[in-house]
Amino acid sequence: MLDLKKIVIKNWVLENKTTLKNVNLFYETFGQELGTAPVVLVNHALTGNSTVVGENGWWNDLIGENKTIDTKFYTVLAINIPGNGFDGNEENQIVDYKNFTIRDIASVFWQVVFQLKIESLFAVIGGSLGGAIAWEMSVLEPNSIENVIPIATDWKATDWMIANVLVQDVILNNSSSPIQDARVHAMLLYRTPESLKNKFEGKVNPKNQRFEIENWLCYHGEKLEQRFQLASYKLMNHLLKTNDITRGRERLENVISNVKSNIHIVSIDTDRFFVAKEDKETYEVLRKVKSNVYHHKIQSIHGHDAFLIEYKQLNEILENVFNIIYIK
Known part of the structure; x- marks a missing residue:
């Protein structure tokens, strides 16, 4: 059963300096009660939403009881990108869509996290658009995420x-x-x-x-x-074309050298949307300035959608991240 929770963001300052007041955001939690367990934030993709597990959950093969992200141990938090329409509230629609950037979304996600009195996140994980938001969140709060896991995505928009x-x-x-x-x-x-x-x-x-x-x-x-x-x-x-964690900042290696998180870049060898070669180049740059960055690759004929298909490989990649702090 859908259990959307609402939180009000009193002041949301966009990258273009516009301030939005009293914006309603909607989220869901799964697993352990907030404040009692490590928190994993799951960022949804372009047509996704906050229902990551359950009857209509889109990531049931990865998240749930006795799954890689075990809801018997973790609190799973998923926030709807404002304007994605999942709440069904027409007045919450964002009409002038070109005013917004991925950095704006990452910023408001952090507002939600902090309003929920979450001081730090064990992991932020997301595929495609959700992974791009994860990259930006890691830069905005470089000391607040233990594991950043961008899947089938990039830190910047390519041509x-x-x-x-x-x-x-x-x-x-x-x-x-x-x-x-x-x-x-x-x-x-x-x-x-x-x-x-x-x-x-x-x-x-x-x-x-x-x-x-x-x-x-x-x-x-x-x-x-x-x-x-x-x-x-x-x-x-x-939002996909607004992605760039270096915009208005320094070079990539300088920006990421400040990020304390373990970074697990997950590529798909046949991805023709976010191509794996770009991730490889990113990894080669970052490993020179950061020891805790890793590059994993899913082998698949299915292309970009493999992050929603190749669950066995994805689970094998992630099990060492999510099982290191306890024994099932």
Whole structure:
């Protein structure tokens, strides 16, 4: 059962110096009661939300009782990106989406954490957009996270990312079926030709005589339209191009040298959205100035979406992070 909790942010100062007052944010907690156990913050991806476990949980294979992130031992906190529409509250929608950056989201997440009287986080973990927010959170509070785990993401927006955000934005602002059409395009960024060939093999559906790949893409577009709002999609997509932990700061190695956290960068070898080569280059730079940075790679034919598919590999990567302080 959905158990959304609300917290009010009295003053949220954006990067562009705009101040928003009395903003409602919504979050969920799982596992141990706040204040009684180490806290793991899970940041959701573009079309995700705070329901990470349970009947509709999108990360049940990683989080839960006796799972890698064991809710018998940890408090799991998940905050909805403001404006993602998950609370169903129209007045909480953020309409002027281009005013916001990933740094703004990371900043307001820290406000939530501190208002909940959480002094430090055992881990911040997230895939894709959620992982980018994790990078920024680590820089904003360099002494407050023990483990930062950005998965299938990057600390900056590449030209490739910026280009694809533009394509999505054009679709979202010009299509007669914006959510469906943008989702159809996005799914091709999240998977690989090999993944689609393995899944469909050029088969035709005998009921409607369409290729199965066409049915699958249309299904995902229609499904997202039923549960997601246009303003939310525009905002989440836009945030991806605002990602840069060095903006207005120093070079990457100087910025990260101040971060005390263990940093576990998790790449997917076939990711064509956030490409693994970028993570490798980041790791090579950071390991010269930081001893506790690690690079892990998931092997998969599925591309970007492998962080939601290859659970065995992801669990194997993360079990040493989450099991080191106790024995099951």
